Amino acid sequence: MSSIKRHTLHDVARLSGVSYQTVSRVINDHPYVADETRQRVLKAIQELDYRPNRAAQSLAGHHSRTLGMITFGLNNYGPAQMMINIERAARDAGYDLIFVNATDTQLSSMRTAVDHVRRWEVDGLLLITPVQGITYAELQ
Numbered sequence: 001m002s003s004i005k006r007h008t009l010h011d012v013a014r015l016s017g018v019s020y021q022t023v024s025r026v027i028n029d030h031p032y033v034a035d036e037t038r039q040r041v042l043k044a045i046q047e048l049d050y051r052p053n054r055a056a057q058s059l060a061g062h063h064s065r066t067l068g069m070i071t072f073g074l075n076n077y078g079p080a081q082m083m084i085n086i087e088r089a090a091r092d093a094g095y096d097l098i099f100v101n102a103t104d105t106q107l108s109s110m111r112t113a114v115d116h117v118r119r120w121e122v123d124g125l126l127l128i129t130p131v132q133g134i135t136y137a138e139l140q
Contacts, residue, residue: 007048007049007050008050009023009024009027009050009052011048011050012041012044012048012050015044015047015048016037016040016041016043016044017040018037018040018041022037023041023045026038026041026045027052065094065095065096065123066095066096066097066098066120066121066122066123067090067095067096067097067098067122067123067124067125068097068098068100068117068118068120068122068124068125068126069083069086069097069098069099069100069117069125069126069127069128070099070100070101070102070110070113070114070117070125070126070127070128071083071099071100071101071102071127071128072101072102072110072128072129079128082128083099083128086126087099095123098117098120098122100113100116100117101113
């Protein structure tokens with residue numbers, strides 16, 4: 001079985017002739033990088049098809065850039081549409097989204113779902129919960 005080698009920050013630094021700290025500054029859009037250096041690093045990133053390691057970034061920055069979402073009734077149209085739009089907004093903001101669909105409204109099911117999501121060290125948690133027993137007051 002063959003494995004695909006992932007290029008590292010150090011590979012980009014070596015190819016572009018800069019330090020790994022400079023590569024990090026370019027990736028994080030730090031303002032104090034000369035344009036010529038930035039272009040050289042970006043070219044190396046493209047040539048190597050470099051993808052930053054999210055796990056390493058989360059350790060260094062103390063943020064996972066991951067959100068958790070717990071939903072109930074994903075088989076229904078409303079929660080499914082909410083989830084699709086939340087995932088799109090999270091992705092546009094640079095976040096990954098993991099979700100768990102609770103199987104029923106019992107507290108034990110919700111607790112299990114929360115425990116599952118908490119193992120991921122998420123930066124935030126969204127809950128789409130069932131609404132039960134809505135009553136509307138009559139307009140007079």
